[in-house]
Amino acid sequence: MKREESQYVDVLLPLAMPVALTYRVPEGMVVREGVRVVVPLRKTSRYVGLVWGFRATPPGAEELVSTVETVIDEAPIVTEEQRRLWEWMAKYYMCTLGEVYKCAMPAGLKLERESVVRLRPDCPREVMPLSEGQQRTLFLVERRGEISLEKLLQELGKGEGMRWLKQLVRLRLLTVEDRVVGGGGQRYETYVYLEEEYAEEDAFVQMLGGLSRAPTQEKVMSAFLQLLHAGGFSLHAGVPKKQLLAAARVNAGVLASLAQKKIIREQRVSVSRFAGEALREAPLPELSDAQQRGLDSIRQLLSEGRPVLLHGVTGSGKTEIYIRLLAECLSRGQRALYLLPEIALTAQLALRLRRVFGNRVGLYHSKQSDAEREELYEILLGQPTAADAPDVRIVLGARSALFLPHRDLGLIIVDEEHESSYKQHSPTPRYQGRDVALYMAKEYGCGIVLGSATPSLESYSNAERGRFGLVELTERYGEALLPAVEIVDVREAHRRNEMHGHISRRLFEAVEDALTLGNQVILFQNRRGYAPYLQCEACGWVPTCEHCDVSLTYHRDSEALVCHYCGEHQPLHSVCGACGSSQLAMRGLGTQRVEEELQQLLPGVRVARLDLDSTKGKHGAARIIEQFTEGEIDVLVGTQMVTKGLDFKRVQVVGILDADSLLRMPEFRASERAYQLMAQVGGRAGRHQEAGRVLIQAVDVGSPVLSWVKENDYQAFYSHQIRERYEYDYPPYVRLVRITLRHRDVCLLQQVSEAFGEVLRIRFGERVLGPQSPLVSRVREYFLMELLVKLPRSARGMEDRCYIEGCIASTHRVPEYRQVQFWVDADPM
Known part of the structure; x- marks a missing residue:
């Protein structure tokens, strides 16, 4: 019997299920591995799954096996390389294959199920005594013929709407059925x-x-x-x-x-949505002597089959080297993947790449429509639906681009490899894009280049140990010099009455001088909103979220207090919720407040923000970046988004308003992140001809991190940090796994966490830290407890992961513990 004609298939569903489910293939139906099929699950549900394997006999009783209903595809929509990647990710990041499938496939290809409410064909026509709510429900369904369950409950309200619907189903007036929906359409x-x-x-x-x-x-x-x-x-x-x-x-x-x-x-x-106007391809950029030497070294290391870390100071011209490597990859008839940590960067870089490679460049990130992502997936798979679809050879995208069906892959570039944005925090799988790229390079047998001005300790350590090749660019491209860094003592500025709100006189004067000369300014503050919290000056009361253990952030544009964890909005309080006093003060500093203070200090100056609130919509960030590039904005105030590899010709001054907030983070990567953020945002200044200035405002001016940033001394930073990591047994010397437990009952949660920790200690002993409450101990009504396990870097890594998963499974077998949720995060950031 051929595999395509096998009697039973294992079908992978986009659900957190530990195994694929087995289904019977009806006589005459032909299926192949990697095609989508519609299958039943329980009595009324229908799902679209992927055929993952074949078997001659079912794993259980034959009469319990359901039947495949429909085959959607003629050809597989996942490649063998993708299947191996998913299986590795499920094991390494300790999740199910179904969760990887749900994360990896573009929404348009997942074709998920939707519940639809309809009148029953045999609906009795005689008058029935119905309540007002039942009548309203029946009217909504009758008026539309059919309505999705989600829309119906939006109209009626979730609680009461579901109750009325169940009553009408029992009365045999309505029926709820599943249908398959999705697909971006041609x-x-x-x-x-x-x-x-x-x-x-x-x-x-x-x-x-x-x-x-x-x-x-x-x-x-x-x-x-x-x-x-x-x-x-x-x-x-x-x-x-x-x-x-x-x-x-x-x-x-x-x-x-x-x-x-x-x-x-x-x-x-x-x-095709990607065809566009045919572009005339420009010649390759000229390289400086330093860039050419760097390119030659990279070629040699790639020919030896080694991953390469390109450590180049900000403005050293790493992108020009990447473009040369891409051109060489394409000349060999291969394709390339170019990863960026931030969606905001794609528009600016896409323009540079398309000047050289035309329509052979395709974009892929979450701000695109489902239809755009679906079409690029099909183009790369070799199954384009449009005759004019371009031959995309270079994919430029965020971490989700890793999951595309890359054929003939010859090169992967991970730009700004140190960035925490490559880590997915939620939902599962909580993967690190840089590490997945390294695994892919090994599986595909292709070259990989990691680039950064401030490499992660893990990557630089790998280079030191010889696991990666190391290429360094120590000078900026052309005539440009590295910016001069100045530390501003905020405490001293306050004492001398030299603070204009949250901006020191030295920074203000530097901003004025730059603007007078027709240059631009970037101000970095890593908190969005207007003020991080509101406080009563009479009794100290702070308004907090009802659902989370955090204070509410004041947003000036909406005049509301907002929780940045669950999204709850509250109107701005006019009096204290505890003592009734009207003495409420704004505490802390957010980007909206910086923007307002600047407009008051420098009326007429064009100020804009680049943060999560100001960049909503598909082209929000690209529009602001383009306006700043074209000189339509004088001062750009932003969060981490302004630190990530953007190239502006006229930025002369960069101000970091609150360095202490970066240095005080209570986690082992605090110094590394602070150094990287400050060095990167400072690197936006003076990237072309005129020398730039970076002014860092801080209270703790004696911090060694500030000294390393000022001297641009990565080696001193690395040497100090790697010694600390070794002394306290942290990455890169171990691998971390963080397990978060969630439940609404804090007492039960504490009990389960203690018991779970003891089971872990049977194998890992003192390498288990916790359980303890995280910094934010309640989110969306759920209390949280965390444990941290330090796994030795050894060949037993997968065995250790299996043991942790077994501990979770055994905990869930205790009836009273089943409702406790476990979130596993391998290599947490």
Whole structure:
């Protein structure tokens, strides 16, 4: 029996299930590994799953096995390399294959189920005594014919709506069924074609001459011919209707007349969302001597099969080297993956890459529509639905681009490899994109280059030990110099009455000088909102979230207090909730407050914010970055988004308003993150000709981190930090696994956490830290407890992970512990 004709298949569902489920294949149905199928689950649910394997007999009783209902695909939609990657991720990040599947596939291809409410066909027509709520529910369904359960409950309210619906189902008036939904759908455009009898040159010329008495129609056909010639197409090709009307400057009625004469015809054609206008590809950028030496070293290391860490100071021209490597990869007939940590960076870099590689560059990130991501997936899989789909050879994207079906992969670039944004924190799998890229490079047998001005300790340690090749660029490109860094003592500035709100006189004067010379300024404050919290000056009361153990942040634009963990909004308090006093003060500093203070200090100066609140929407961040690049914004105030590899020609001054908030973070990576953030944001200054200035405001001016940033001394930073990590047994000398337990009952949670910790200590002993409450101990009504396990870096790593998973499973077998949730985070950031 062929595998395609096997009687049973294992189907992977996008659910947190420990195994794939087995289904019977009906006679005559042909399935292949990697195709999507519709299968039942329980009595009424339908799911779209992936065929993961074949078997001759079911694992249990044959009569309990359900049947595959539909095969969706003719060809597999996942490759063998993707399957191996998913299986490795499920083991390493301690989650289920179904969770990896749900994370990895673009939404348009997952085709998830949707519950639909309809009138029953045998609905009794006699009058029934119904309550007002039941009548309203029935009216909504009758009016629309059918309605999704989600929309119905939005109209009725979740609690009461579900109660009324269940009552009407019991009365045999309504039914709830599942259907499969999803898919971005193809994009269509109307094209104009010549009728066949005029698609030869002589016939076309004769037809054109016959239109001399209809000059408008003649003009349209001349424009049609010019558009075909401009694209290098024959007379058998078509022209987009919109483009033809614009070129001929006529209305659609003229085309209708030509169609009546049987000269042209209109046809709706499936078109690619990535085709766009054909771009003329520019020559490769010229390299400096230092860049050329760096490129030569990278080539040599890649030829030896080693991952490469490119450590280049900010502004050293790493991107130009990447472009050369990409061109060489494409010249070998291979493809490349270029990863960025921040979606905001893609637009600026995409423009640079498309100048060189044209439409061979494809973007992939979460701000794109489902349809765009689905189409790029199909293009890379070799199954494009549009005839004009470009041959994408370079994928530029965020960490989710790792999951695409990369064929003939020759190179992976991980830019700003140190960035914490490569780590997915939620939902599962909680993977580290840089590490997944390293695994992929090994599996695909392709080269990989990690680049950063401030490499992570893990990567630099790997380079020191010889696991990675190391290439260093120590000077900026061209004539540019590294910026001068100044430390501003905020305590001393307060004593001398030299603070303008939260901006010191030295920083204010530097900003003024830069703007006077026509230059630009970036101010970095790593807190969004207006003020981190509100406080009563009479009794000290602080408004907190009802659902989380955090204070509420004041947002000036909405005049509301907002929880940054669960999203709860409260109106701004006018009096204290504890003592009734009206003496409420804003405490702390957010980007909105910085923006306001600047507008008061420098009226007329164009100020904008780059943070999560100001960049909502698909092109929000790209629009602000473009305006700043074009000089339409003078001062850009931002959070971490301004630190991540952006290249601005006219930024002369960078101000870091509160370095202490970075240094005081209660976790072992605090110094590393503080150094990286300050060095990176400072690196935005003076990247081209004029020397830049970086002013760092701090109270703890004696911190060694500030000294390392000021001297641009990565080696001193690395040497100090790596000694501390070794002394206290932290990465890169061990691997960490953090287990978070969640439950609404804090007493039960404490009991389970203690018991779970003792089970872990049987194997790991003192390498288990906790349980303890995290900094934020309650989120969305759930109390949290954490344990940290330090795993030795050894060949037993997967065994250790299996043991942890076994401990979780055995804990859940205790009936009273089953409702406690476990979140496992391998290599937490």
